[in-house]
Amino acid sequence: MRAVLLTAVLALGMATTAFAAGTGSVRLFVRHDVSDYTTWRKAYDGFDATRRKLGVTAQAVYRSVDNANDITVTHDFRTVEAARAFVASPELKAAMEKSGVTGAPKVWITTPAGSASASASGVRMFVRHTAADYAAWRKGYDAFDATRRTLGVTGQAVYRGADDPNDITASHDFKTAAAAKAFAASPELKAAMEKAGVTGPPAIWFTTRVVR
Secondary structure: OOHHHHHHHHHHOOOOOOOOOOOOEEEEEEEEEOOOOHHHHHHHHHHHHHHHHHHHHEEEEEEEOOOEEEEEEEEOOOHHHHHHHHHOOOOHHHHHHOOOEEEEEEEEEEEEEEOEEOOOOOOEEEEEEEEHHHHHHHHHOOOOOHHHHHHHOEEEHHHHOOOOOOEEEEEEEOOOOOHHHHHHHHHHHHHHHHHOOOEEEEEEEEEEEEEE
């Protein structure tokens, strides 16, 4: 586990800080599997005071609708540097090991891109992919807004990678998992992504938020 976390830290350490200047918030995404959610949650909640001390200003926990031990966590910071320092902290490494994280965690730092809306409940679909050019992708994404609504999207947000502005993470909210999965499988979405210049296969997963 220590070797895995070190690899993630080194990768993040290569990130440019160009997007830190002038931004009011930074979002750190962490996705990993755990051996047991209940055990993990107890350790996660016990780490709350330390998180705050290390610069976390807000957080959220999501569980996959298909695998309750597949966890996505977001942590907000004021700067990219603060997020990177948190990822590199020995306190975080120890907490993840204690909580039963298994396999290699996926860790990436982002900044918000444009306005966002969100639903208070329901299912959140995360999509992470790379675009050939963010400006062209954004034009296609915005043009697809009415169709997204028709296909059941009730809220959305877009984030750009702090180390690669063409590394895009988007969230889309739905009333049900069935609606989210139908959207992900829709020919309209496939065509829109191709037109927008998405490169490589996107990572798509479906979650529900867990409120303490």
